[in-house]
Amino acid sequence: MTTWRTWSRSQVGCRVLVALSPVLALLVAPVRPSAPVLALAAAVSLLWAAWPELAAGPVVLLLVMAWWVLAVPDPVQPRVLVAAALLHTAHVGGVLAAYGPARAAIHPRLVRIWVRRGVLSFLAAPVAYLAVASLDDVPDQPLMWPVAIGFLVVAALTIGLRFRDQPVPVSPQVRRKTVDRNGS
Amino acid sequence: MNGWAPTPALGRATVVAAVGLVGAALTGSPALVVMASSFVLPVLMGLLGGPDVDPRIVPRLGLVRLHEGQGTTSTLEIVDGDAVEQVTRVQTRAAYVATVPASGAMAVPMDRADARVIALTPRRWGRRNVGDEQVALTSAWCGYRWGPERMPAQQLTVWPQAAAYDSTAEAPQPDGLVGAHRSRRVGSGTEFAGIRPFGPGDRLRRISWPVSLRTGELQVVTTRAEQDASVLVVVDALRDIGVSGGVDGRASSLDLTVRAASALSDHHIRRGDRVGLRVVGPRDVRVPLGSGPRHLHRLTGTLARVLPDTSPMTADSLELGVTGDCIVYVLSTMLHAPLVAATALLSARGVSVVVIDTLGERAMDEIGGPTSAAGLAWRMRILERSSLLDRLAALGCPVVTWRGPGTVDEVLRQQQQRQQLPRVRNR
Numbered sequence: 001m002t003t004w005r006t007w008s009r010s011q012v013g014c015r016v017l018v019a020l021s022p023v024l025a026l027l028v029a030p031v032r033p034s035a036p037v038l039a040l041a042a043a044v045s046l047l048w049a050a051w052p053e054l055a056a057g058p059v060v061l062l063l064v065m066a067w068w069v070l071a072v073p074d075p076v077q078p079r080v081l082v083a084a085a086l087l088h089t090a091h092v093g094g095v096l097a098a099y100g101p102a103r104a105a106i107h108p109r110l111v112r113i114w115v116r117r118g119v120l121s122f123l124a125a126p127v128a129y130l131a132v133a134s135l136d137d138v139p140d141q142p143l144m145w146p147v148a149i150g151f152l153v154v155a156a157l158t159i160g161l162r163f164r165d166q167p168v169p170v171s172p173q174v175r176r177k178t179v180d181r182n183g184s
Numbered sequence: 185m186n187g188w189a190p191t192p193a194l195g196r197a198t199v200v201a202a203v204g205l206v207g208a209a210l211t212g213s214p215a216l217v218v219m220a221s222s223f224v225l226p227v228l229m230g231l232l233g234g235p236d237v238d239p240r241i242v243p244r245l246g247l248v249r250l251h252e253g254q255g256t257t258s259t260l261e262i263v264d265g266d267a268v269e270q271v272t273r274v275q276t277r278a279a280y281v282a283t284v285p286a287s288g289a290m291a292v293p294m295d296r297a298d299a300r301v302i303a304l305t306p307r308r309w310g311r312r313n314v315g316d317e318q319v320a321l322t323s324a325w326c327g328y329r330w331g332p333e334r335m336p337a338q339q340l341t342v343w344p345q346a347a348a349y350d351s352t353a354e355a356p357q358p359d360g361l362v363g364a365h366r367s368r369r370v371g372s373g374t375e376f377a378g379i380r381p382f383g384p385g386d387r388l389r390r391i392s393w394p395v396s397l398r399t400g401e402l403q404v405v406t407t408r409a410e411q412d413a414s415v416l417v418v419v420d421a422l423r424d425i426g427v428s429g430g431v432d433g434r435a436s437s438l439d440l441t442v443r444a445a446s447a448l449s450d451h452h453i454r455r456g457d458r459v460g461l462r463v464v465g466p467r468d469v470r471v472p473l474g475s476g477p478r479h480l481h482r483l484t485g486t487l488a489r490v491l492p493d494t495s496p497m498t499a500d501s502l503e504l505g506v507t508g509d510c511i512v513y514v515l516s517t518m519l520h521a522p523l524v525a526a527t528a529l530l531s532a533r534g535v536s537v538v539v540i541d542t543l544g545e546r547a548m549d550e551i552g553g554p555t556s557a558a559g560l561a562w563r564m565r566i567l568e569r570s571s572l573l574d575r576l577a578a579l580g581c582p583v584v585t586w587r588g589p590g591t592v593d594e595v596l597r598q599q600q601q602r603q604q605l606p607r608v609r610n611r
Binding site: 006008052053054055057058061062064065068069072075076080081083084085087088091094095096098099100101102103104105106107109110113117120121122123124125127129131133134135153157 | 191192193195197199200203204206207211213214215216217218219220221222223224225226228270272273274285287288290292293294296299320322325326469530
């Protein structure tokens with residue numbers, strides 16, 4: 001049985017991020033969330049932090065997003081970017097935490113890779129924010145949203161392919177050394 | 185689970201991005217677009233990084249035979265792992281095996297081959313199953329996962345620590361051909377035995393010219409033969425008293441017994457003696473007398489396979505199977521009456537028997553204090569044992585406590601003196 005004392009520091013850090021970020025994403029809103037919503041978000045976040053592969057993850061992320069849409073009268077304001085960053089932080093924390101059991105330490109290089117990826121992925125949010133902020137006063141057009149979302153997907157795909165991680169080439173000398181060390 | 189499968193992280197990002205963007209399109213909510221947009225890139229990259237070749241994992245142990253306290257490594261060779269970005273290893277904790285990292289689990293990038301090595305250090309002799317682990321591989325952007333795949337355990341044979349041991353005492357009954365012990369017989373050794381008149385067959389270089397000139401007839405110097413001795417090590421594996429703390433911690437009675445047996449065997453083999461082994465326990469193991477490094481290897485391997493008996497003790501008589509003149513070391517807690525009786529019988533037959541007490545010091549706190557039921561029972565057992573040991577000592581069988589180097593020196597010297605006296609043997 002996993003006990004708290006056997007948890008690695010890196011896992012604890014990731015799980016704290018997972019547990020706190022969705023709740024903080026509610027609290028940064030200009031409208032104070034009601035206690036039941038806050039309690040529900042906190043409970044599901046804790047569940048997600050404890051079992052990072054559980055379906056509690058998308059539930060709490062969608063809960064926060066739905067609350068922002070339904071409860072905040074004018075959501076197009078810089079605070080929504082903070083909420084988006086917190087939700088994305090929770091997702092990245094969940095990815096890292098799900099790499100192994102709580103006692104497995106996460107290699108610092110993996111953390112660096114995912115911080116870089118997190119920042120890269122989050123770049124889409126300010127772009128989207130600027131787009132929706134600039135289009136806020138434009139009269140409604142039926143095709144505007146599908147076209148905008150399609151553009152977002154294509155842009156994300158282009159950026160992703162541009163910054164796609166290339167596999168590290170292994171020189172024949174390094175490969176030979178590795179094989180020798182393994183004793184074959 | 186075999187094959188690549190989408191990870192929950194990819195599923196989560198897909199659901200959030202899809203629901204957010206579709207919801208934004210349907211409701212016209214700009215906040216949804218902003219919050220869901222950052223999930224699009226992980227989804228796309230995860231899907232694009234989907235691998236199409238199944239990797240093959242080959243686990244390897246650096247060493248499969250080593251002494252307790254020594255270290256080895258457990259490595260993974262991943263074949264066809266070009267699409268693999270990250271490796272997770274989770275080893276089942278094995279008793280008395282320390283690992284680095286201490287948790288035995290790690291999540292490391294694929295390109296850091298040195299980082300995915302788990303160092304193993306067995307802390308106690310015996311056979312240890314290590315390498316029972318689950319391995320999972322993930323593709324780029326945590327899109328797909330292969331495994332977790334269970335790797336079979338591999339057996340590590342851990343020899344007892346070669347404890348520092350040395351003895352300057354000579355064997356009381358050397359009976360072999362060539363060795364390091366002075367024999368009572370005259371032979372071609374180097375130790376002076378006497379001077380006698382020259383006879384046919386004597387070598388000319390043995391002639392003592394000063395004595396020959398003084399006496400007027402040829403005299404030769406005689407020397408004692410140098411022989412090897414036969415040593416039988418009897419290991420009492422009938423019970424393991426106490427809790428073992430590994431090579432650096434507290435020693436159980438069987439720890440003391442096995443390590444002492446290993447040290448004695450090593451010492452006598454190095455001196456050129458023939459050493460045999462008898463394990464009194466669940467499996468009646470006998471290793472015949474032999475000498476040389478290969479035989480020492482066999483003895484140490486046998487000691488590493490010793491298991492304590494867990495069945496109820498019986499009062500059946502024991503026969504230790506000693507034939508001829510040899511030194512018998514009985515390494516025992518002397519809590520089992522038939523073994524004490526067998527030892528007494530050997531001693532009465534004139535065999536050089538040395539009992540090495542391996543009970544060690546046991547704290548009463550381990551069994552709930554001196555006034556607990558277990559504590560009272562233990563004290564009664566110890567009284568009974570001391571009575572048995574007194575009776576054994578009265579028969580002339582020395583009992584010494586194992587304390588490493590020089591443990592048996594004094595008793596072997598006493599036995600050597602006793603062997604030089606005339607005696608009547610009971611057969």
